[in-house]
Amino acid sequence: MVQKPSIPKGTRDFGPEVMAKRNLIIDTIKSVFKRYGYQPIETPALENLSTLLGKYGDEGDKLLFKILNSGDFMSGVQHTGGLDAASLAPQISDKGLRYDLTVPFARFVVQYRNEINFPFKRYQIQPVWRADRPQKGRYREFYQCDVDVIGSDSLLNEAELVQITDDVFKQLGIKTIVKINNRKILAGIAEYIGHPQSLIPVTIAIDKLDKTSIDEVNRELLLNGISQDAVDLLQPVLFMKGSSLEKFNQLDQLLAQSEIGKKGIEEMRNLFRYLDHMQITLAYELDLTLARGLNYYTGAILEVKALDIPMGSICGGGRYDDLTGIFGMQGVSGVGISFGADRIYDVMSTLGLFPESACASTTVLFANFGDLEAMYCLPLLKQLREAGMNAEIFPEAVKMKKQLKYADQKGISIVIIAGEKEVESNTVTVKWMKTGEQRSIPKSRMLEHITSSD
C-alpha cells in the first residue's frame, strides 16, 4: 500500500454524521440571527496581509497563516537583513488567511461605505485559520459565526447580542453563563491604581484570576512594573462580591475620580437595565476579571462559558469604537459577538445534547427486487419526494437482509417493500423499522398512509 493520505495538523474532515450535527448548530444560529434582522455576507478566505497585520496584537500576528507569493517570488528578494523569517516574510508574502471575521468585516464596511445602509446588521459564518498549536477545543481551521451591528452607539445593540446568545444556547440546550465587563471600567481601574498606561498588562493579569491563584496574579503584576501600592489598591476590586448591582455601587466609590471609569459604569448600568426588560433566561453577570485580549475593544466586552464542562469560551465579543478608523473611516462604532461552532459542537457532543433525529437523512427507502419491481417503485418514489419527504431507492437488487441493514444503519424509519407479489396485487408493503410492524397497502394509498402515520 502507498503511504496513507493525511491532512494538516489541526484540521479535520467532517463525515456525514458530523455534518448533520454541525448543520444543526449552524442552522440554529443562522435562524436566530435572521430573526433579529441581521443579513448575511461573505468575504474571501484570503486577505491582504496589510489588512490583517497589527490588528490582533503581536501574539495574533504570529498566528497568522501567510501565503507565499506566486511565481518566482524569490527573484526580487533583498537579504541584507539576513535570512531570518521576520525580514524575509514581508518580501515573499503579501496575502494571508483570515484570522477572524471582525477585521475583514471592518474592511468590508469601509470599502462599501457608500452602498451600506447604516446601522448595518450583518452575520457571517465562515472558517478562519490560526497557526496555533492544536489541543482540545482548539483547531487551526475552525468556524466562527459572527453577528455585528456597525454604525450605532446604542447599548440596545449590546443588549440584543446578549439576547441572541440567550436564544441560541437555549435552543441548543446548553447551560451557559454570560460574563460581561467593560473596557472603560478596566481603564478606570488602571487609573484608580495609578497606572493608566498599564491597562493591557493589568487586564491580562487579572484575566487569569479564575485559572491561577491571587498570589500568581499579584506576582505577574509586580513583574510588569506595577507598584506594590497599586497592587494593594487593586485587591478590593479583584475580591469584589455581590450581585452585579452591588458591584456597580462599590465601583461608584472606587472610580469616583475617573471620568472614563464613571462612563463605563454608566454604560453597564444601562445595559443591565435593558437586560432586565428582555427577560433573559440564562445567567449573566458583571465579571470584573474578564479582560479579553483582542486590543480593538473599547467598551462592553462579553464572553459565554458553558457550565457543566471545562472548556474555553464558546462565544465572545464586544464593542469596538474605531476598528474602521484603521482603514480610514473615523467615528463609526460597532459591536459584535462570535459563536465558536466547533467548540459548541464539542460541548454538545461530550454532554450528549444532540437529538437522535439529528442524523436521520432519509425517511423512506424502497427495497430493490430487480428491474421490473424498481420501475414499479419509481413513480411512487417521485410522489414521496414531491410531497417533501426524503426518499431513496436501493440501487442494487441485493439480498433484502443487506438492504434492511442499510436502512437500519442510516436511521431510515420506513422501508417500502414491493416485490413480485406486491406488483401483481398493485400494493406495497410498508415496514416501520422502529417497531418492525408492517402492512400491505394499495399503492394508490401509500402516500396518505405514510404521511398520516408520522
Add this chain to the structure above:
RNA sequence: GUGGUUGUAGCUCAGCUGGUUAGAGCGCUAGUUUGUGGCACUAGAGGCCGCGGGUUCGAAUCCCGUCUUCCACCCCA
C-alpha cells in the same frame, strides 16, 4: 513559540525486563434464515506495530530524528 505526552486491525485498546506464526472486544463479510434489520450462534477477512535511520544474531519492544495526537503554558473560539 516553550515544556510534556501519544502512535499496534475500520474503532477502543492489550502485548511484562528485546526472543519464533502480534492478540482481545466492538465493527465488517458470509452462513444458520432462497422476501425481512437490531438479538443469538458459527466461520472468515482484515496489521510495512506512524514514518525514516541506528544498536543487536534477533526490535512492536532499546536509541536518535521526523510527523501526528493529546495536555499544560502563551493566547484564544
